[in-house]
Amino acid sequence: xxxxxxxxxxxxxxxxxxxxxxxxxxxxxxxxxxxxxxxxxxxxxxxxxxxxxxxxxxxxxxxxxxxxxxxxxxxxxxxxxxxxxxxxxxxxxxxxxxxxxxxxxxxxxxxxxxxxxxxxxxxxxxxxxxxxxxxxxxxxxxxxxxxxxxxxxxxxxxxxxxxxxxxxxxxxxxxxxxxxxxxxxxxxxxxxxxxxxxxxxxxxxxxxxxxxxxxxxxxxxxxxxxxxxxxxxxxxxxxxxxxxxxxxxxxxxxxxxxxxxxxxx
Numbered sequence: 088x089x090x091x092x093x094x095x096x097x098x099x100x101x102x103x104x105x106x107x108x109x110x111x112x113x114x115x116x117x118x119x120x121x122x123x124x125x126x127x128x129x130x131x132x133x134x135x136x137x138x139x140x141x142x143x144x145x146x147x148x149x150x151x152x153x154x155x156x157x158x159x160x161x162x163x164x165x166x167x168x169x170x171x172x173x174x175x176x177x178x179x180x181x182x183x184x185x186x187x188x189x190x191x192x193x194x195x196x197x198x199x200x201x202x203x204x205x206x207x208x209x210x211x212x213x214x215x216x217x218x219x220x221x222x223x224x225x226x227x228x229x230x231x232x233x234x235x236x237x238x239x240x241x242x243x244x245x246x247x248x249x250x251x252x253x254x255x256x257x258x259x260x261x262x263x264x265x266x267x268x269x270x271x272x273x274x275x276x277x278x279x280x281x282x283x284x285x286x287x288x289x290x291x292x293x294x295x296x297x298x299x300x301x302x303x304x305x306x307x308x309x310x311x312x313x314x315x316x317x318x319x320x321x322x323x324x325x326x327x328x329x330x331x332x333x334x335x336x337x338x339x340x341x342x343x344x345x346x347x348x349x350x351x352x
Contacts, residue, residue, distance in 0.1 A: 127194040131205070131288045134188035138212055139281050141185040143349055145219060146274050148180040149266055156263040163256040172237045173252045179226050184216045198291065198300060200330045204284045211277040218269060229258055278342065286337045287330070303330050 155177040163173045192209045196202065233255050240246040290299045331338075 124196060125292075127191075127196050128288055128292045130188065131191055131194065131196075131201075131284065132292065134186065134191055135208070135281055135285045135288065137186040138188075138208070139278065139285065139345070141183070142212075142215070142274060142278055142281065143345065145182050145185060145215070146270055146278075147349065148182050149219075149222075149270055152177070152180050153263045153266050153270075156259055160256045160260050160263070163252050163259075166252055169248055171252075172240070172246075172248045173255050174234065174237065176230055179223050182219050182223075184219075185212045187212045187216070196291070198287075198304060200304060200327060201284065201287055201291070203327055204280055204287070207280050208277075208284055211273075211280065215274065215277060218273070222266065222269075226262065229262060233258070278345075279338065282338050282341050282345075283331065283334065286334050286341060290334075303333060 159175055159177055163175060166173065187209065189209070192202075192205050194202075194205070233251075236251055236254065240248070240251055290296060293299070
């Protein structure tokens with residue numbers, strides 16, 4: 088009997104040893120992934136805050152530049168001296184790139200909503216930086232063409248300075264209008280998406296983050312009956328729009344607070 092028990096103890100021990108090692112490795116992996124995801128969410132909070140701050144600063148500098156352009160246009164249009172050509176100008180502002188964390192779109196955060204919004208944010212920031220840099224080059228070209236226009240006109244016996252001023256004012260005004268359109272459409276939309284990321288990410292970082300994620304994206308009878316249906320839904324824009332509605336009031340409130348702070352600066 089004793090020999091039989093010893094054999095069973097040996098057998099159980101041989102089984103439990105690897106099992107417990109495997110169980111320990113599994114728990115370690117679970118904890119590691121939890122900490123990794125927590126760190127990803129923390130980095131998203133930092134990067135999106137920096138990106139939003141840079142975007143507001145970029146918008147403010149562009150708005151100030153547009154205001155100076157419109158003053159310049161008004162001044163040019165008040166000139167009546169027929170011998171006066173217009174070379175008046177204003178400096179294009181020094182604008183640094185909006186911060187862009189290249190790694191955030193690759194974070195494994197178990198949220199199709201946040202993943203898609205981060206992809207859009209990354210693409211939008213890249214395009215914003217390229218557009219702002221392009222605007223500077225376009226403004227330099229506009230000034231150069233105006234100078235060339237004056238040179239060519241002065242070669243005529245009766246140069247039409249009034250026409251030059253009208254053309255220059257028209258081009259400056261059109262340039263200001265294009266920047267206004269960029270601000271009111273593209274930058275405004277970018278701020279909205281980044282604010283959505285910030286609000287949603289903050290919910291996921293709370294203690295109730297898992298409950299919030301399940302409520303918005305999980306498998307439940309309110310939205311999905313199984314994993315297949317959930318995956319199908321997560322691949323179309325309707326899924327994002329539904330969650331946009333859930334956090335809409337918070338997003339609008341956050342944007343309004345940011346606008347109020349910007350107005351006081």
